[in-house]
Amino acid sequence: MNESTKITGREFRQALGTFATGVTVVTTTDSNGLPRGFTANSFTSVSLEPPLILVCLASDAATCPVFTDSGFFNVNVLAENQQDVASIFASPGDKRFDKVTWSIGENGRPILDDTISRFECQTSEVYEAGDHVILLGRVTDYNFSSRSPLVYCRGSYVEFGLLQRAMEAASSGRLTRISAIVDCGGSILLAKDEASKTLALPSAPHVGVAEEDESLIGKLAASGVEVETTFVCSVYEDTATKTNNIVYRGIATKVDKAAIHDYDLVALDDIPWDQLCDDPLRMLLTRYIEETEVDAFGVYVGDNVHGEVHKLRARS
Numbered sequence: 001m002n003e004s005t006k007i008t009g010r011e012f013r014q015a016l017g018t019f020a021t022g023v024t025v026v027t028t029t030d031s032n033g034l035p036r037g038f039t040a041n042s043f044t045s046v047s048l049e050p051p052l053i054l055v056c057l058a059s060d061a062a063t064c065p066v067f068t069d070s071g072f073f074n075v076n077v078l079a080e081n082q083q084d085v086a087s088i089f090a091s092p093g094d095k096r097f098d099k100v101t102w103s104i105g106e107n108g109r110p111i112l113d114d115t116i117s118r119f120e121c122q123t124s125e126v127y128e129a130g131d132h133v134i135l136l137g138r139v140t141d142y143n144f145s146s147r148s149p150l151v152y153c154r155g156s157y158v159e160f161g162l163l164q165r166a167m168e169a170a171s172s173g174r175l176t177r178i179s180a181i182v183d184c185g186g187s188i189l190l191a192k193d194e195a196s197k198t199l200a201l202p203s204a205p206h207v208g209v210a211e212e213d214e215s216l217i218g219k220l221a222a223s224g225v226e227v228e229t230t231f232v233c234s235v236y237e238d239t240a241t242k243t244n245n246i247v248y249r250g251i252a253t254k255v256d257k258a259a260i261h262d263y264d265l266v267a268l269d270d271i272p273w274d275q276l277c278d279d280p281l282r283m284l285l286t287r288y289i290e291e292t293e294v295d296a297f298g299v300y301v302g303d304n305v306h307g308e309v310h311k312l313r314a315r316s
């Protein structure tokens with residue numbers, strides 16, 4: 001078997017993107033004494049004794065020769081509110097350090113302010129590995145804090161604290177309703193309530209699996225729809241019913257249209273807005289349609305009246 005014909009760049013990237021990582025900015029200084037850095041999620045711990053870490057850097061990156069020659073580098077682990085910093089150091093331009101606050105570390109290389117941890121390194125080895133180089137660093141100094149990390153998964157940044165909020169809401173002992181916007185390729189599923197003649201998202205007390213009849217995934221499976229849940233898109237308390245709501249974004253992997261019952265398959269450009277069950281759903285679907293167009297999603301956190309959308313910026 002010829003592996004190169006089987007493994008295609010885009011799909012291989014997508015597969016690798018399922019591995020959730022933190023996000024770092026790796027920094028050093030060039031031969032003119034100027035600070036240089038790039039965003040990296042390939043940071044990995046290697047050894048405790050001696051203390052070694054590694055980072056992989058694309059051989060064709062502008063900063064590659066600088067890092068392979070510098071002798072020292074620093075790994076700055078970003079906090080959840082530092083998406084901007086990640087974007088700055090992943091975008092072309094030589095003015096990256098003008099847009100952040102930083103200082104010089106013990107090893108004479110730049111360190112960024114307000115990160116959750118930092119590893120100062122002396123370059124131990126540089127290995128060529130395919131189209132990347134592996135920078136193996138011996139850690140000479142480090143610090144860390146208890147703040148929440150920025151997380152990267154499937155091409156999007158995820159705020160770790162939001163996931164904690166979602167989990168806290170789910171385990172608070174209050175009535176919890178899990179629902180999902182199920183993307184069926186341009187259409188979504190809406191559940192019909194015959195009594196009130198309104199439409200709502202498919203929902204259940206927990207996410208579950210296909211074999212559990214009372215779970216969200218089980219109810220959808222019984223209706224011929226196989227779903228993978230991806231990100232949480234809303235966590236809010238319905239103050240009227242005292243219900244915690246967690247809304248997922250789901251992607252239908254199989255839809256048996258003939259088997260669908262209890263749900264309507266509704267095109268995104270043909271949503272019967274006046275038949276939706278409440279305002280939070282109208283707001284949620286309005287945001288979902290806007291976000292789908294630009295492929296950049298956010299998470300709403302709040303209650304049914306007040307709240308905030310935290311943007312999950314997709315990698316540019």
Ligand SMILES: Cc1cc2nc3c(=O)[nH]c(=O)nc-3n(C[C@H](O)[C@H](O)[C@H](O)COP(=O)(O)O)c2cc1C
Nearest residue numbers: 038039040041042056057058061062063089090091
């Ligand atoms: C979340 C994220 C993680 C990244 N991880 C890496 C990485 O581990 N190695 C790498 O070479 N590039 C990585 N990149 C891409 C570089 O940050 C980007 O190509 C950058 O512009 C390189 O800078 P340079 O061309 O000035 O060297 C990542 C980008 C993002 C957004």
